[in-house]
Amino acid sequence: MMLDVAIRHRLPDFELDARFQAPAGVTALFGKSGAGKTTVVSTIAGLMRPDHARISVDGTTLIDSETGVNLPPHRRGIGYVFQEARLFPHLNVRANLLYGRRLSRRSGPPPRQIIQMLGIEHLLHRRPAALSGGEKSRVAIGRAILSNPRLLVMDEPLAALDQARKDEIMPYLERLRDQIGLPILYVSHALPEVARLATTIVLIDNGRVAAAGPAGEILCDPRHAPLLGSRQMGAILTARLSAQDADGLSRLDCATGPIWVPRVAAETGRTMRLRIMAHDVMLSLTPPQGISALNVLPARIVELHEDQDGVLVQLDTGGQGLLARVTARSAAALALRPGLQVHAILKAVSVTAANIGGAG
Structure with a gap:
């Protein structure tokens, strides 16, 4: 159609x-x-x-x-x-x-x-x-x-x-x-x-x-922040529900690796859509050690966009887009720039999953 x-x-x-x-x-x-x-x-x-x-x-x-x-x-x-x-x-x-x-x-x-x-x-x-x-x-x-x-x-x-x-x-x-x-x-x-x-x-x-x-x-395009709402910016990742762990978490496999979220009421093998808000993503220049966050995705910076709320960092995670919201001070301290390889850190409880079957 x-x-x-x-x-x-x-x-x-x-x-x-x-x-x-x-x-x-x-x-x-x-x-x-x-x-x-x-x-x-x-x-x-x-x-x-x-x-x-x-x-x-x-x-x-x-x-x-x-x-x-x-x-x-x-x-x-x-x-x-x-x-x-x-x-x-x-x-x-x-x-x-x-x-x-x-x-x-x-x-x-x-x-x-x-x-x-x-x-x-x-x-x-x-x-x-x-x-x-x-x-x-x-x-x-x-x-x-x-x-x-x-x-x-x-x-x-x-x-x-x-x-x-x-x-x-x-x-x-x-x-x-x-x-x-x-x-x-x-x-x-x-x-x-x-x-x-x-x-x-x-x-x-x-x-x-x-x-x-x-x-x-x-x-996931920061250029649309004025229309979408700067504080509402985020990304959608497509992932496959691969396991239901005994400790109450579900494992979802996406292009760059596994993501753990609170248990999703769906059968394994189902394709899921994950909405990840930019303000729930932290960035690290090196693989983080000794932190409670379970989800760490390798990523490459595509672009940086400054606005009244700080800096929106557009990331590529193995072919899928992701956004991170950082302060201007953090962007300067980390010397963030297009092409830089970083690690995106997501808290499991901050990721929301919506079952979308095979239509991702």
């Missing part, structure tokens, strides 16, 4: 001029509130008409201002999940789930598969009023998928939920990404969600695409 987007549209505060391509997987549109993200996805779904646009999915043109093509929303094959669940209050969960399916001309996954994957089998006979916020969100996601779309658009679907409900839903979203194969355009200004879900990131700033590319590259 390839989504091609080119949109120009005058808004009250700025002019939207967004051009990007979204490959298969989860493409996250990330930016501050008011950056133009919702305008982009509303145009893709056919909910608003832009001044100029050309949008296609897998070669099917949805809108082309030059030729006059403008498919109505019901012919675009877009499943849309809003911030609010927007379930039909007079229908039970089963009827809500199947509502769009009877109108679709496309084939898709069987309802039983989606119902089981979202863990909503026990909710089928309930009305929306009897559902929690997290349950409503899962039903809304299931309804959109069962309309058999060619593309699923999710416009900040977790924004109205508290952290506990977000944590409840995230594993289901990961499961959908990894097992269904349905391309997803995911809008968010919450970086932890994006870091956990996205395979591709498109950064939107004041109506423009500031950067686009694989999630691991975008999140």
Whole structure:
């Protein structure tokens, strides 16, 4: 699947001029509130008409201002999940789930598969009023998928939920990404969600695409710190869960060696995504001795970027990027420079792991 987007549209505060391509997987549109993200996805779904646009999915043109093509929303094959669940209050969960399916001309996954994957089998006979916020969100996601779309658009679907409900839903979203194969355009200004879900990131700033590319590259590039948030900068490493140790730690093997983290509830052999925050990485010029940290990765400095919080050190760890945050004084004392070989030190308790199957 390839989504091609080119949109120009005058808004009250700025002019939207967004051009990007979204490959298969989860493409996250990330930016501050008011950056133009919702305008982009509303145009893709056919909910608003832009001044100029050309949008296609897998070669099917949805809108082309030059030729006059403008498919109505019901012919675009877009499943849309809003911030609010927007379930039909007079229908039970089963009827809500199947509502769009009877109108679709496309084939898709069987309802039983989606119902089981979202863990909503026990909710089928309930009305929306009897559902929690997290349950409503899962039903809304299931309804959109069962309309058999060619593309699923999710416009900040977790924004109205508290952290506990977000944590409840995230594993289901990961499961959908990894097992269904349905391309997803995911809008968010919450970086932890994006870091956990996205395979591709498109950064939107004041109506423009500031950067686009694989999630691991975008999140590990210090040049994007002003948009991502300097204190939120980190890296994503792909690793394989190779062992569950008797002392409560899990061993994950990545390109540069093993990483130990608090026990991960998954079977060995599973591919994992690790988010490692820059402020949780220490640097040493020599192999450290007599320290409590278990994870020491050999690395090479790629670049250094100074900002108001110190220095972001971009590292290469055997082909995977890593970031370290150090003070300007430490950078000077260690004489850090591009090309220098160092050792990156990670505390086991600072590494968070998110199961992503084989989609790393």
